[in-house]
Amino acid sequence: MVLWVFGYGSLIWKAGFRYEERLVGFINGYSRVFYQGSTDHRGTPDYPGRTVTLEPSHGEVCWGVAYKVSGEEDEQIALSYLEVREKQYDTKVYLDFFTDPNTTTPAVSGVMVYIGSPNKKLNPNYLGPASLEEIAEQIINAEGPSGPNRDYIFQLENALLEIGCEDKHVMDLANAVRKTLSEMKMDS
Structure with a gap:
């Protein structure tokens, strides 16, 4: 048996588990958004940070990486690690993963994806949409164990x-954070 895991946030640069293969590609029908609160990694319960989750979005693609984890022992270690790391994400889905935008044939079927849903009963850390300025302000002021x-x-x-x-949402938000930080430096 082989486990494939899709990373669209910090998993892109820090897997944290042993993997056999790493593919760059995308999933269809989702957008990456900074709507998930983080009270365990990038913020605290009193001041949650913001991390990415996925939002269904017809016609959109979300780029990231897929990790192939082989062998029963490595799979168990990876799953145990991910269940702790991604514990604030309440939904797991299995989707098709593509490496070529010009094909309808997935490179991998059934890649596992963690999503923080907007259901506040299942996902109390969901923060939802806000203006770029509000999200940037929250990101600037939040800090957690990570x-x-x-x-x-x-x-x-x-x-x-x-x-x-070049993810427009991420780049616009990163630029808003840089702008606010720059303004804060000039004010001090």
Whole structure:
């Protein structure tokens, strides 16, 4: 048996488990959005950070990476690790993963994807949409055990650019964070 895991946030640059293969590609029908609250990694329960989740979006694609984990022991270790790391994401789906935008044949069928749903009963950390300025402000002020929330957005922006993806939402938000930080420096 083989496990495939799709990373569209911090998993792109930090898998945290042993894998046999890493493919750059995308899933269809979803957009990456900074709507998920993080009270365990990039924020605290009193001041949640913001991380990405996926939102169904007809006609959109979300680029990231898929990791192939082989062997029963490595699969169990990876799954145990991911269940802790991704515990604030309440939904797991299995989707087709593509590496070539010009084909309708997936490179991998059934890649596992963690999603933080907008259902507040199942996902109490869901923060939802807000203006770019509001999200940027929250990111600037949040910090958790994994470090400042601003590091997350800048690492995500860099990781996406390294795989050839210019995600408008991520880039606009990273620029808004940079602008606000620059203004804060000038004010002090």
